Structures are given as C-alpha cells and as structure tokens.
Amino acid sequence: MQPEGEERGPSKELPAVPITEDQIKEKYLERAIRELNQLTHELQDCEDCPRGNLMPVLGSGHPQADVMLLKHAPSVAEIEEGVAFYGRAGTAVMKSLKRLGIDPLVVYGTLCVKCPLSDPALASPNCIARLVREVAIVEPRCIVVMGEPALECLNDVQIPLAVPVEARPGQVQALTPTIDVIFTPDIDASLDAEGPKREFWRAFRAVGGWYEDLPPY
Numbered sequence: 422m423q424p425e426g427e428e429r430g431p432s433k434e435l436p437a438v439p440i441t442e443d444q445i446k447e448k449y450l451e452r453a454i455r456e457l458n459q460l461t462h463e464l465q466d467c468e469d470c471p472r473g474n475l476m477p478v479l480g481s482g483h484p485q486a487d488v489m490l491l492k493h494a495p496s497v498a499e500i501e502e503g504v505a506f507y508g509r510a511g512t513a514v515m516k517s518l519k520r521l522g523i524d525p526l527v528v529y530g531t532l533c534v535k536c537p538l539s540d541p542a543l544a545s546p547n548c549i550a551r552l553v554r555e556v557a558i559v560e561p562r563c564i565v566v567m568g569e570p571a572l573e574c575l576n577d578v579q580i581p582l583a584v585p586v587e588a589r590p591g592q593v594q595a596l597t598p599t600i601d602v603i604f605t606p607d608i609d610a611s612l613d614a615e616g617p618k619r620e621f622w623r624a625f626r627a628v629g630g631w632y633e634d635l636p637p638y
Contacts, residue, residue: 453484456558460551469545470536476503480531480555487635488523488628489561490514490530491552493570494541496609499532506530510608517622521629529559533574541570553578556600563593563631564600568607575602590624593631603627 457480464477478495481504490506498508506514511530518525533552534544552574556564566572569588575596576585582597588604596602604624611621 450485453558453560457484457555460554460558464535464548464551467545467548469548470538471543472536472538475500475537477535478503478505478532478537479535480505480529481507482529483526484529484559486529486559487527487562488529488632489556489559489564490528490567491564491571491575492530492532492567492608493574494534495532495537500537505532505535509612513608513612517625521626521632523629523632529561531555533571549574550578553580556580561600562635563603563628564596565603565605565625565628567605568610571607572604590620591627593627601631603631 461479464479467477478499482490492505492510495505496508496510499505499510502508514530515525518528531552533549534541535551536544536548538544564575566575566586572586572588576583580597580600583600584596586594586596586602586604590604590606592604594602594604606617606621606624608621611617
C-alpha cells in the first residue's frame with residue numbers, strides 16, 4: 422500500500438540510454454562483438470562438414486568494418502592458425518592496404534568455406550549460408566570478393582535485397598542498396614608469379630578510389 426498523497430517512484434531503475442553519437446557507436450560495436458562471438462561458438466560446435474578434429478577458420482578484423490575481404494577457402498597457413506587472411510595472403514593484403522592509405526583497422530576478412538576440408542565442395546550449404554549472418558553483423562559498405570569461386574558463393578547465399586554481381590575486376594558494383602562489391606582475382610593464386618600479382622593489384626587498387634569517395638559520416 423502507498424500512503425495517500427505520496428508520489429509513486431519508479432518500480433525499478435531504468436537502464437541508461439545512450440545519448441551521444443560515441444555512446445551509440447559503442448553500443449553497436451558491443452552488439453557486433455557479442456554476435457560474432459556467438460557465431461564463432463556455433464561454427465566451432467557445428468558438425469555438418471567432415472572436418473574431423475580440425476577447427477574452422479574464423480574471420481578476423483574490425484567487427485563493424487567498412488571493407489569486408491572475402492576468399493573462398495582457407496590456405497594451409499590459415500588452417501594452422503584458425504584465422505582468415507593469416508600468412509602470405511594476409512601480408513600481401515596488408516601491404517596493398519598500406520599502399521592505398523587504408524587503415525587495416527577498418528577491414529574485416531573472412532571465408533566462404535570456413536572448415537578445413539580436402540575439397541571445399543564438401544562444405545555443407547548450411548555452413549556456407551552463415552556468411553549471410555556474418556555480413557549482417559559486420560554491415561560492411563564494400564565487399565572485396567577474391568576469385569570466381571568466392572563470387573559464385575556470394576551470389577548463391579541470397580543476401581537480402583542483393584542482385585547478382587559479375588566477375589569484372591576492379592569495377593565497383595552494387596550488391597545491395599547499402600553494400601558495394603569489388604571483384605579481384607584470387608589472392609592465393611596471385612602470390613608467386615609477376616603476371617598474377619599485377620592483375621590482382623590492378624583490380625585491388627580500385628578499393629582505394631572507393632574508400633576515398635566514402636563520405637566521412
């Protein structure tokens with residue numbers, strides 16, 4: 422019972438509501454980190470792909486990156502470390518980003534086939550479909566798709582509002598109303614010979630022009 426005339430106070434204290442832009446960004450970042458951690462646990466517990474005792478290769482980078490790098494399947498170095506874009510491919514990408522003046526902290530890298538398999542074709546469609554959720558969590562403004570197998574995968578997973586994109590190296594294409602795509606050759610196939618290196622760089626440097634045109638808000 423409440424005495425007559427006494428003001429009723431709140432039954433419980435309400436949580437603080439973010440009021441500044443930085444606080445709002447922090448809350449979005451916390452949510453993205455939490456959701457990526459949950460996705461990681463699901464991937465580690467998944468038994469749909471015949472990967473034996475090996476662990477899946479996880480995405481790496483900023484949880485709310487402007488740029489998402491997408492390869493098809495992991496290399497030996499990535500399988501050993503369990504991290505996408507580890508090893509020579511990651512080093513080549515980092516050098517390319519530095520040349521373009523792009524901060525690696527605004528980049529996130531991942532794979533279509535995250536399980537270490539003898540043949541990527543053995544990957545479960547349910548596992549590959551998790552890429553849709555990963556894109557939804559990170560919310561990149563541009564996806565750099567490396568190689569035709571990765572492009573085929575991206576077109577097949579049915580990201581909401583997405584339209585098919587083509588293997589046009591170095592051209593900016595609209596995937597959805599909010600996400601662009603830049604196609605490049607497969608970075609793993611571009612590490613040894615001079616010709617493939619140049620072809621990859623010619624396509625990848627379009628990311629620099631795209632990034633320069635990105636509004637700062």
